[in-house]
Amino acid sequence: MASNFRIFCHQNRDNLHLKLMGDFDGSSAYELINTLKKYKDIAGKIFIDTYFLSSVHSFGLDIFQKNYTIKKLSRILTFTGNYGNRMAPHGSILLKPKSEVFHDNNNRYPIKKA
Numbered sequence: 001m002a003s004n005f006r007i008f009c010h011q012n013r014d015n016l017h018l019k020l021m022g023d024f025d026g027s028s029a030y031e032l033i034n035t036l037k038k039y040k041d042i043a044g045k046i047f048i049d050t051y052f053l054s055s056v057h058s059f060g061l062d063i064f065q066k067n068y069t070i071k072k073l074s075r076i077l078t079f080t081g082n083y084g085n086r087m088a089p090h091g092s093i094l095l096k097p098k099s100e101v102f103h104d105n106n107n108r109y110p111i112k113k114a
Helices: 026-039 058-066 068-076
Strands: 006-012 015-024 045-056 077-080 101-104 107-110
Touching: 006 026, 015 026, 026 045, 026 058, 026 068, 045 058, 045 068, 058 068, 068 077
Parallel strands: 015 045, 045 077
Antiparallel strands: 006 015, 101 107
């Protein structure tokens, strides 16, 4: 595991919130997978905040996205933050950073990047 990688967890009602911090490498991927396995039965939805990640290594990303448990859990996973779009496995939800959403009359419109 990257020496600076941390997962902070808190739960409210049926939702589990995970905040990832540091560098996400292969060992970090396994730590996240094991955390998700541990809490999967007590959470209806799991929100994973990637905003505080410093970097995401390709090897860690491959381990995480190709893991059987993660594929099964993808429907209850929601990713936020700067690395959410890279980490979110097929079938999960991605919430765009606020900088990519524009507000007009209380409606949200995604801004397409050129």
